[in-house]
Amino acid sequence: MARLDEIRELTRVRVLSFLREPEAVFWVFMFPMVMAAVLGFAFRSGKPEPSTIGVVASEALTATLGASEAIDVESFETFEDAHAKLRRGAIDGVVEEGEFGALPKLTFDPVRAEAVTARLRIERALSDDLDEPIVATEELTEKGSRYVDFLFPGLLGMNLMGTGIWGIGFAIADVRRRKFLKRMLVTPMRRTSFFLSFMLSRLVFLILEVVLLVMFAAWVLGVPFRSDAVSFGVVCLLGALVFAGFGILVASRARTIEGASGLMNLVMMPMWLASGVFFSYERFPDALHPILQLLPLTALNDALRNVMLDGDSVLSLGKELTVMAAWCVASFVVALKIFRWE
Amino acid sequence: MDSHRDQIDSPADSTVVARGIVKRFGDLTAVDGIDLEVEQGTCVAVLGPNGAGKTTTIEMLEGIKQPDAGEIVILGRTWQHDARAIRERIGVQLQETEFQDKLKVYEILRLFDSFYAADADLSEIINTIGLEDKREAFVKTLSGGQKQRLSIGCALLHGPEILFLDEPTTGLDPQARRRVWEVVERFKANGGTVLMTTHYMEEAERLADLVVIVDKGRVITRGSPAEIIASLGAESLVRFSLIDEDVRVLAEDELLAMEGVSAVRYEGADIVLSVERTQAVIASLFRVVESRRLRLEDLRTHRPTLEDVFVALTGRHLRDG
Numbered sequence: 001m002a003r004l005d006e007i008r009e010l011t012r013v014r015v016l017s018f019l020r021e022p023e024a025v026f027w028v029f030m031f032p033m034v035m036a037a038v039l040g041f042a043f044r045s046g047k048p049e050p051s052t053i054g055v056v057a058s059e060a061l062t063a064t065l066g067a068s069e070a071i072d073v074e075s076f077e078t079f080e081d082a083h084a085k086l087r088r089g090a091i092d093g094v095v096e097e098g099e100f101g102a103l104p105k106l107t108f109d110p111v112r113a114e115a116v117t118a119r120l121r122i123e124r125a126l127s128d129d130l131d132e133p134i135v136a137t138e139e140l141t142e143k144g145s146r147y148v149d150f151l152f153p154g155l156l157g158m159n160l161m162g163t164g165i166w167g168i169g170f171a172i173a174d175v176r177r178r179k180f181l182k183r184m185l186v187t188p189m190r191r192t193s194f195f196l197s198f199m200l201s202r203l204v205f206l207i208l209e210v211v212l213l214v215m216f217a218a219w220v221l222g223v224p225f226r227s228d229a230v231s232f233g234v235v236c237l238l239g240a241l242v243f244a245g246f247g248i249l250v251a252s253r254a255r256t257i258e259g260a261s262g263l264m265n266l267v268m269m270p271m272w273l274a275s276g277v278f279f280s281y282e283r284f285p286d287a288l289h290p291i292l293q294l295l296p297l298t299a300l301n302d303a304l305r306n307v308m309l310d311g312d313s314v315l316s317l318g319k320e321l322t323v324m325a326a327w328c329v330a331s332f333v334v335a336l337k338i339f340r341w342e
Numbered sequence: 343m344d345s346h347r348d349q350i351d352s353p354a355d356s357t358v359v360a361r362g363i364v365k366r367f368g369d370l371t372a373v374d375g376i377d378l379e380v381e382q383g384t385c386v387a388v389l390g391p392n393g394a395g396k397t398t399t400i401e402m403l404e405g406i407k408q409p410d411a412g413e414i415v416i417l418g419r420t421w422q423h424d425a426r427a428i429r430e431r432i433g434v435q436l437q438e439t440e441f442q443d444k445l446k447v448y449e450i451l452r453l454f455d456s457f458y459a460a461d462a463d464l465s466e467i468i469n470t471i472g473l474e475d476k477r478e479a480f481v482k483t484l485s486g487g488q489k490q491r492l493s494i495g496c497a498l499l500h501g502p503e504i505l506f507l508d509e510p511t512t513g514l515d516p517q518a519r520r521r522v523w524e525v526v527e528r529f530k531a532n533g534g535t536v537l538m539t540t541h542y543m544e545e546a547e548r549l550a551d552l553v554v555i556v557d558k559g560r561v562i563t564r565g566s567p568a569e570i571i572a573s574l575g576a577e578s579l580v581r582f583s584l585i586d587e588d589v590r591v592l593a594e595d596e597l598l599a600m601e602g603v604s605a606v607r608y609e610g611a612d613i614v615l616s617v618e619r620t621q622a623v624i625a626s627l628f629r630v631v632e633s634r635r636l637r638l639e640d641l642r643t644h645r646p647t648l649e650d651v652f653v654a655l656t657g658r659h660l661r662d663g
Contacts, residue, residue, distance in 0.1 A: 009456035013445060020444035178440035183496075186404055186434040187457040188426050342406065 006189055010197030014171065015204055028167070028209055032159045033216045039155075039278075040148030040221050051118035052090070054082035057097040061104060065095065068125035071118075083107070092118035152223045153304035154277035156213055157239060161271065161297050163209060164243025165250060165264050168198050172251035173260035182342055191341070199244055206240045226311030234314045235307055238324045239300040245331030246296075252339040271297035299323035356415065357382050357504050357535045358403060363412030365398050372398040374559035375412070378537075380504070380552075385526075385536035387550035389543065389648060391660045395559040396539035397437060400508050403537065404434050417503065430459055433497030435490075437508040443482035447473055447492055450481065451499060458500035471495040471525055487518025494525055505529055507538035511545060523548060541660050543648035555652055562655050571646050575604055576616035578643045579650055580623060583611045585637040592630070600626045605654065616646070616654070 018024055052072045055062050056079050066073040074091060076082035082094040086107065092115045093108035106122060108115040175181045184194070217223040225232075250267055254260035274281055275297035284292060292298050303320040306312040314321070358380040365373040373395040380386045388396050401407045403414060405421040405428065414421060416428045441450055448464065455462045468477055471491040476484060484492065490510060497505060507526065511519040519542075526549055530536055540546055546553050547567045554564040563570055583589055594606045597615060602623045605616035617623040620643055631638050652660050 005456040009453045013442070013449065013453050016449065017442050017444050175442075178442070179436060179438055180441060182406065183434075183436050183439040183493075184454075184457070186406060186429065186432075186436070187454060188429040188459070189457040 003190070003193070007193045007196050007200070010189075010193055011200040011204075014197050014201035017171075018167070018201065018205065024167070028159070028163050028205065029212055032155050032213055036148065036152055036155050036213075036217060036221060039151055051092045051114065051121050053118060053122065054085060054091045054094040056082055057095060057104065061095070061097060065122065065125055068121060070121040071125060079107075093122070095122060148221050149223050149309060150280070150305070151278065152217045152221065153308050154275075154301050156210070156217075156236075157275070157297055157301040157304050158272065158277045159209065159213065160206070160236065160239045160300065161243045161246075161268060163205060164202060164240055165247045165268060167205070168202065168244055168247025169251040169254075169260050169264050170257065171198065172248065173254050173257050176251075176254075176340070177256060185341055195248065195336075198248065199241070202240055202244045203237075206236060210236050223308075225308055227307035228311075228313070231307045231312070231314035231317075235300070235303045235317070235321075238321060238328065239296075239304075242296045242300070242324045242328045242331070245328050245335060248339070249331045249335040252335045255340070271295055274298070276301045293319075294323055296324055296327040356380075357417055358386075358537055359413075359415045360399075360403060361413045363399070363402055363409040363414060365395075365402060365407060366410050372559055373402070373409075376556065376559070376561055378403070378554060380535055380537050382503075382535050383530075383533050384551040385530055385538065385549050386552045386554060387546040388537070388539045388554050388556055389541065389546045389652070389660070390539075390556040391541055391652075391658065394556045396541075396556060397508055399556070400506055400537065400539050404432070404506050405429070430500070431502055432504045432506060433500070433502035434506045435493050435497045435508060435510055437512070439493055441481045441489065441492065443480065445481055446478055447481070447484070448477050450492065451495060454496040455499055460500045462499040462501070464499065467495050467499045470498065470528065472521060485518065487514050487521060490514060490518070490522055491525060494522065498525075498529060502534070504535045504537065507536065509539055509541065511540070511542065519545070543652075543660060546648055553648060555648070555655070557652075557656050563651065567648060570648060570651050574616060574646050574651050574654055575618075576646050576650075577618055578620045578645055580615040580617050580620065580627070580641070580643045581612050582627075582641040583613070583639050584631075585639045587636055589613045591634070591636070596630070600630070607653070612640075616650075617643075 050070050050072045052074060053065060054076050055065060055073050056076050062073055062075060065071050074082075074085075076085075076094075079094065079096060082091070085091050086094050086109075089112075092112070093106050096105045096107070098104045104126065106119055108119055110116060172181075175184075181194075185191075214225060218225050246267060250263040251260045254263065271277075274284065274292050275295050276282075276292075277297070281289065281292045281298060293302070299320040303317045303324075306317060306320075307314065356379065358378065360376060360378040362375050362377060363373055364371065364375055376395070376399055378386070378388075378399070388399060390396050398407060402409045403416065405416075405425055408421075417431055419428050421428065445453075447468070451462075451464050451467060455464060468474055471494060473488060473491060473495070476488060481489065481492070494505075494507070494510065497507075505526070510526070511522050514522065523545070526536060526538075530549075536549070538545075538549065551566060552564065553567050553570055555562050555570070563573065565573070584591070589608060589611060592613065597603055597606045597613070600623060602618040602620075603615050604618060607614045607616075615623065615627075624641075624643070628638075649660055652658075
């Protein structure tokens with residue numbers, strides 16, 4: 001079958017030219033692992049981080065504060081020295097001796113969560129009456145609630161977006177710039193085969209990429225994987241297709257690599273920030289949530305978190321899947337319509 | 343006109359027929375009503391300077407660009423109705439195709455082979471284009487000439503009836519150029535039809551049965567290389583300059599008055615005479631120069647070439663652009 005032949009050969013060429021670019025391989029496979037490892041390490045949980053307090057006070061007060069496990073004390077000669085460090089965020093607050101028997105004075109930034117925590121710990125350390133608990137507490141140690149557990153599905157989503165848009169966008173812009181596309185068009189090659197080869201090569205890398213990253217996350221970072229294979233597979237596949245469509249779309253008119261690259265960043269930048277990769281989009285004002293949920297990466301990240309962390313079935317993800325499917329169809333339709341063949 | 347009509351209707355006789363094709367880009371008319379016909383088994387070269395409309399013309403014939411007016415028939419079919427069928431039967435080498443650096447020669451040939459219904463013997467193609475040693479080599483390690491032969495290999499592998507070549511040897515050194523010519527000649531020897539563009543007159547003279555000279559989007563003359571050169575009406579061209587004197591001290595009338603001189607052209611510091619009886623003209627040239635106490639410098643004579651015809655017709659050189 002000539003038809004299958006050309007799809008197979010086009011796909012093979014795509015895959016080979018990708019694998020022969022060591023940089024591309026690094027960015028697709030290594031980068032997200034390094035990123036997850038570094039961020040997971042930086043925000044690791046385990047023992048709670050003690051608050052770091054600058055102290056400009058008598059030895060007695062310094063010793064009282066230093067006795068608390070939740071506080072690291074750093075002594076300073078003058079308030080100015082301590083204040084300089086506070087401004088840079090290196091310490092969470094500055095405690096000074098109260099003058100003439102007044103209370104010790106804490107200088108801190110009340111909008112910083114760490115500073116507020118520091119204040120509560122200082123109050124607790126200086127108070128004798130509060131040794132008795134006021135509320136009963138139970139500590140959460142379950143896997144799946146750490147920052148790295150939240151982060152990893154977001155990174156996976158971001159990677160599917162990046163490899164889809166970059167991988168396909170650059171490849172198309174490159175064959176067009178080289179006039180290799182034009183050269184293929186004077187053969188009987190079918191245009192649909194050309195697009196299909198991009199989708200298929202994406203699929204090959206999708207499998208490699210997802211399997212590698214998930215294994216890394218599960219074994220090295222201990223991120224839970226509670227999804228059934230089908231649900232996870234469907235979400236990843238749909239995610240890959242959406243961003244493959246975006247990749248073709250951003251490259252559909254671009255004559256140069258630079259032009260395509262600008263468009264790619266324009267498309268991806270808002271989603272890096274607002275689609276809940278590194279922090280939940282719920283931190284944006286409530287009024288924006290419905291809009292943010294319409295972004296394809298938000299839908300993909302939500303879906304990935306639901307299946308991976310909560311073990312939800314793909315059937316419960318109607319909203320996310322609809323958003324992705326709609327973007328997918330829209331991007332393909334528009335891309336095919338405006339695609340510049342020459 | 344009638345004979346054209348007959349040929350369009352009988353694909354066996356005509357391979358490429360273009361009539362009155364026009365292409366405009368905004369205000370610029372790149373191709374301004376060109377007629378072309380390529381008979382089976384012949385090689386037609388479209389010769390002209392850069393910007394003459396050669397590439398636009400051949401790309402319209404290759405079905406890449408749509409003419410704004412005129413008619414194109416390839417192997418008895420039109421691009422509007424039978425594009426796929428035509429593509430199966432023609433081979434195209436484009437100007438400036440860059441293959442992907444990280445692919446191997448064999449991989450590229452296999453890719454192009456997959457586009458065609460016919461199955462090629464790739465080893466034979468690799469022999470034809472002389473890349474036996476480079477079969478497993480990455481494209482980026484190939485020289486310019488090797489890349490160009492690979493490009494022609496991709497155009498040949500499905501056994502096309504017509505080969506379109508757009509400036510196949512531009513930028514190649516003389517030896518690399520000859521190797522490309524050998525590939526084209528072998529294709530022709532096996533009955534293939536070739537339509538090519540070039541701005542090298544040596545290339546047109548060596549490969550083409552029919553040369554079509556174009557300038558500013560129009561055909562200015564056509565014929566076999568020998569016919570076109572003969573149309574200049576000169577046995578040879580005599581070129582010289584003068585020491586310490588502007589050549590224009592020798593007036594055109596004075597030179598034309600010499601027996602056997604049919605045309606005079608001033609070119610920078612040189613005078614170029616189109617002459618009929620070279621030896622006699624040179625003898626009388628010496629007498630004139632002696633009597634005027636001028637001193638000749640750089641006297642050369644050569645047989646006229648297509649380039650000279652082009653200069654005579656347009657006043658410009660092929661490579662001036």
